[in-house]
Amino acid sequence: MIASDYFKGEPIAELPISEVRVPVRPTPNLLHRYANPGQFLRLAHALLPWLSSGAILFLTVGVIWGLFIAPADWQQGDTVRIMYVHVPMAWLASSCYLGLAVCGVLSLVWRHPLADLAAIEIGPVGACAAALCLITGSLWGEPMWGTWWVWDARLTSMLVLFFLYLGHIALIRAFDEPARGQRAAAILALAGVIDLPIIKFSVQWWNTLHQPDSITLTGAPTMSMMMLWPLLITTIGFTLGVAAVIFTRLSAAIHESRARQLLARSRLDRRDSQAA
Amino acid sequence: MMHLPNHWPYIAASYALTLGCSLVLGVGAALRLRKSKARLAVVEGHARRRERSAS
Numbered sequence: 001m002i003a004s005d006y007f008k009g010e011p012i013a014e015l016p017i018s019e020v021r022v023p024v025r026p027t028p029n030l031l032h033r034y035a036n037p038g039q040f041l042r043l044a045h046a047l048l049p050w051l052s053s054g055a056i057l058f059l060t061v062g063v064i065w066g067l068f069i070a071p072a073d074w075q076q077g078d079t080v081r082i083m084y085v086h087v088p089m090a091w092l093a094s095s096c097y098l099g100l101a102v103c104g105v106l107s108l109v110w111r112h113p114l115a116d117l118a119a120i121e122i123g124p125v126g127a128c129a130a131a132l133c134l135i136t137g138s139l140w141g142e143p144m145w146g147t148w149w150v151w152d153a154r155l156t157s158m159l160v161l162f163f164l165y166l167g168h169i170a171l172i173r174a175f176d177e178p179a180r181g182q183r184a185a186a187i188l189a190l191a192g193v194i195d196l197p198i199i200k201f202s203v204q205w206w207n208t209l210h211q212p213d214s215i216t217l218t219g220a221p222t223m224s225m226m227m228l229w230p231l232l233i234t235t236i237g238f239t240l241g242v243a244a245v246i247f248t249r250l251s252a253a254i255h256e257s258r259a260r261q262l263l264a265r266s267r268l269d270r271r272d273s274q275a276a
Numbered sequence: 277m278m279h280l281p282n283h284w285p286y287i288a289a290s291y292a293l294t295l296g297c298s299l300v301l302g303v304g305a306a307l308r309l310r311k312s313k314a315r316l317a318v319v320e321g322h323a324r325r326r327e328r329s330a331s
Contacts, residue, residue, distance in 0.1 A: 052302070059298075063291065079283040085294040128297055136290040143283040241298055248305035255312035259319045266323060 037254045040114055044247045051244035058237030065230035073227075082140040084230055088238040089133035093161060094196055096126030096242070100168060101193045104186035114250070116182040117257070119189065120172055121249040125242060127165035134158060145209060153202035154210035157195055164192040 066084030073080035099122050106115035137155065138148045149155065168185050175181035203212045214223045221228050 059295075063295070067287075067291065077283065078287060081287050082290045085290050089294065125301060128301060132294050132297055135293060139286045139290045143286055238298070241302065245301050245305045248302075248309050252305065252309040252312040255309070255316045259312065259316045262316075262319045262323050266319075266326065269326070 037114065037258075041251055041254060044251045048244060048247055048251075051240050051247065055237050055241035055244055058233050058240060060237075062230050062234030062237050066234060070227050070230045071224065076144060079140060079143050080227070082136055083227075084234045086133060086136040086140055087231060088235040089129050089136060090158070090199075091235055092238055092242050093126055093130035093133050093158070093165075094199060095239070096122050096129060097161060097164070097189070097192065097196060099246075100126065100189040104189040107182060107186045108190075114254075116178075116186075117253045118246070118250055119168075119182065119185060121253055122246055123165060123169045123172065123185075125245055125249070127162065127169060129242070130158065130162040130165055134162060150209050152208045152210050153206040154199065154208050157199045157202050161192075161195050161199060164188070164195060168192075 062084065066081055070081065070084075072078045100119055103115040103119040103122065106112035107119065134155070137158075141150070142148050168188055171188055172181045172185035175184070202208060203210055215221045215228070215231075223231075
């Protein structure tokens with residue numbers, strides 16, 4: 001498919017469609033305001049100190065509370081303290097994947113210029129969260145269930161999420177032409193969203209070894225407030241930390257991309273001057 | 277009262293892994309941003325000098 005097929009009636013050069021860059025119209029909505037990398041960098045610069053200091057503060061309080069102040073569980077004893085790192089990692093793994101899917105929509109539908117860059121940067125962070133969720137889950141499962149792993153619906157669907165992350169990371173870098181890789185990865189991210197409700201409802205749909213949700217949107221939490229508070233605090237802390245990491249990585253990617261463009265232009269200029 | 281076994285090695289491993297990975301990700305991202313800013317400044321400096329010499 002060539003560009004002239006895609007933009008019917010517009011007399012433009014017959015470039016491969018992947019080479020065409022559609023200019024973003026200066027509309028006043030929020031979506032397009034941050035399509036400008038300069039605008040995004042200014043926002044990131046303003047937010048980063050707040051995000052990182054908030055993350056350090058919340059994590060310090062949450063970890064100390066979770067490890068030393070929160071009560072032990074009457075059945076699980078102190079092992080329940082693993083919950084204060086395991087649950088935030090599960091939440092972040094799912095949230096980051098939702099972020100990847102949103103980037104996929106923005107990239108495929110609106111061709112938002114930062115969406116593909118954001119997807120490249122969110123993928124490894126989400127994969128790390130999914131891996132940590134699985135590892136801390138195993139470390140919790142071994143003393144409680146007597147096994148590191150069972151092919152339980154919740155564990156298996158989280159493992160599938162981890163593989164989806166790996167697939168996304170591999171696919172986005174698999175093509176010589178980056179636009180094709182980004183498009184394929186965006187489609188994978190959208191298709192993989194089906195795993196998120198499966199993870200969430202697996203403990204209700206199937207009889208699992210994994211315990212049911214202690215916190216739901218509709219009902220009251222089934223855990224003591226002395227356990228719920230540190231859990232909320234560590235979750236907020238890790239969320240702020242991951243937001244800070246993603247903003248930093250995305251800012252770095254914008255700088256690297258700008259440097260690559262300048263270098264490519266200077267190489268072209270040099271070649272033109274040599275030819276002249 | 278029921279005696280509960282001590283599982284602190286599992287708890288310590290979970291916290292160490294999670295906080296360690298978070299720290300590595302955070303520091304890695306900060307260093308990458310610093311490096312990319314420095315590289316861009318160098319490249320922009322070269323481009324500006326070239327433009328000035330060309331004009």
